[in-house]
Amino acid sequence: xxxxxxxxxxxxxxxxxxxxxxxxxxxxxxxxxxxxxxxxxxxxxxxxxxxxxxxxxxxxxxxxxxxxxxxxxxxxxxxxxxxxxxxxxxxxxxxxxxxxxxxxxxxxxxxxxxxxxxxxxxxxxxxxxxxxxxxxxxxxxxxxxxxxxxxxxxxxxxxxxxxxxxxxxxxxxxxxxxxxxxxxxxxxxxxxxxxxxxxxxxxxxxxxxxxxxxxxxxxxxxxxxxxxxxxxxxxxxxxxxx
Amino acid sequence: xxxxxxxxxxxxxxxxxxxxxxxxxxxxxxxxxxxxxxxxxxxxxxxxxxxxxxxxxxxxxxxxxxxxxxxxxxxxxxxxxxxxxxxxxxxxxxxxxxxxxxxxxxxxxxxxxxxxxxxxxxxxxxxxxxxxxxxxxxxxxxxxxxxxxxxxxxxxxxxxxxxxxxxxxxxxxxxxxxxxxxxxxxxxxxxxxxxxxxxxxxxxxxxxxxxxxxxxxxxxxxxxxxxxxxxxxxxxxxxxxxxxxxxxxxxxxxxxx
Ligand SMILES: Nc1ncnc2c1ncn2[C@@H]1O[C@H](COP(=O)(O)OP(=O)(O)O)[C@@H](O)[C@H]1O
Ligand SMILES: [Mg+2]
Numbered sequence: 001x002x003x004x005x006x007x008x009x010x011x012x013x014x015x016x017x018x019x020x021x022x023x024x025x026x027x028x029x030x031x032x033x034x035x036x037x038x039x040x041x042x043x044x045x046x047x048x049x050x051x052x053x054x055x056x057x058x059x060x061x062x063x064x065x066x067x068x069x070x071x072x073x074x075x076x077x078x079x080x081x082x083x084x085x086x087x088x089x090x091x092x093x094x095x096x097x098x099x100x101x102x103x104x105x106x107x108x109x110x111x112x113x114x115x116x117x118x119x120x121x122x123x124x125x126x127x128x129x130x131x132x133x134x135x136x137x138x139x140x141x142x143x144x145x146x147x148x149x150x151x152x153x154x155x156x157x158x159x160x161x162x163x164x165x166x167x168x169x170x171x172x173x174x175x176x177x178x179x180x181x182x183x184x185x186x187x188x189x190x191x192x193x194x195x196x197x198x199x200x201x202x203x204x205x206x207x208x209x210x211x212x213x214x215x216x217x218x219x220x221x222x223x224x225x226x227x228x229x230x231x232x233x234x235x236x237x238x239x240x241x242x
Numbered sequence: 243x244x245x246x247x248x249x250x251x252x253x254x255x256x257x258x259x260x261x262x263x264x265x266x267x268x269x270x271x272x273x274x275x276x277x278x279x280x281x282x283x284x285x286x287x288x289x290x291x292x293x294x295x296x297x298x299x300x301x302x303x304x305x306x307x308x309x310x311x312x313x314x315x316x317x318x319x320x321x322x323x324x325x326x327x328x329x330x331x332x333x334x335x336x337x338x339x340x341x342x343x344x345x346x347x348x349x350x351x352x353x354x355x356x357x358x359x360x361x362x363x364x365x366x367x368x369x370x371x372x373x374x375x376x377x378x379x380x381x382x383x384x385x386x387x388x389x390x391x392x393x394x395x396x397x398x399x400x401x402x403x404x405x406x407x408x409x410x411x412x413x414x415x416x417x418x419x420x421x422x423x424x425x426x427x428x429x430x431x432x433x434x435x436x437x438x439x440x441x442x443x444x445x446x447x448x449x450x451x452x453x454x455x456x457x458x459x460x461x462x463x464x465x466x467x468x469x470x471x472x473x474x475x476x477x478x479x480x481x482x483x484x485x486x487x488x489x490x491x492x493x494x495x496x497x498x499x
Pocket of ligand 1: 278281
């Protein structure tokens, strides 16, 4: 258990030391929010920024998670995993530490977006709704961080990983409720969006941040999904030859 | 200390390790062989990273297959490729290992191993600024934080200049004097000749010679034999089997650009 924390700490310190990366990780999502939220002509709501903020928060967790499979690829290709796995802590502690870091970093990015949105004037309904939003983001982050690390374990190089990443991240985002609600979508999109875990996270974040009740069924689905993928990923990690 | 029985490893149809049996009690044991002979594979099996296809081994009495965690507690493994976090300082790199090994008094221990590897003066600089030799010594420092009984070193001097190599060897010798069993691979014959107590020459995964460097040399005909002569005599394959493919090399370079 301690080892999980040490691996987390290692990733965190390495991230913070790369100042340019930190800057771009924090500014890019905020830029998305400002450019899309304030410029798109939208008719289904009179406060598109408030509508969009939860979507962009979830998006930044999604993109951050999927991109972070690179951490595992680096550690694998450069031989770190060889050294780590010849030490007493179980292999899962590396996995959990990395997944926690990936999720944590995504949540920091989401927080930056949230702060920018508050500065731009969205309403905060209650502290409880904000905290619950973070629970949803956490579950969602764990789910996609697990997916990313599983893919990273299977792929051997950065290019291959980047290809897979771009193949799944954009479609996941655009077939979700990030940019428009279900009833504004064409039928086929509605169907896809309603089984897209990205929509589950966004629906809940949006409900919570606008002061309504969360969709419990979708939260349960996210949690169950996260547990399943994490279990598969641990199993693969335990058996992997590097 | 290290007992290897009939160890065999297949990668698909390729037999990388072919019924290898060894026994190492103390001192510095050198595994020699051409590229692709199976040296790294053996070391990776013994440090619990790979499961053998057949055979078994015990290290300090612990069975590799049944008690891998116990094995990990008494060994250290320094792989061929250097893996250090260049954005962390030397001390932070060593501290991570002390934490992962669960060392109680870890900052004192880290100071001690850094001192031992003559890195104290630079310990708070980022590893990015370290030379190759310093990086190798830092890896040795990491490997020593939990006072292992067996140290596996895969090509520890590969790619270092002569001065750095001599320095690494001085450190390896002093570790051996402290009673740590060293199991290492190399393809520098002169080094093995000078520093190893026992050597095994392997070729195509099979042991073709196993003895002290002196005895191996004395078995050879002729006046002044070196371990190199023994090596060339016993190893059937040339270092590189394929001829240099100039066309392929140029297209590869062009794609890099
Ligand atoms: N993970 C692997 N999958 C398939 N083949 C491998 C793998 N690792 C090593 N080999 C093959 O096994 C043989 C021995 O490799 P290795 O132990 O690295 O040799 P050495 O360290 O002596 O240069 C080589 O032919 C190599 O290509
Ligand atoms: Mg090798």
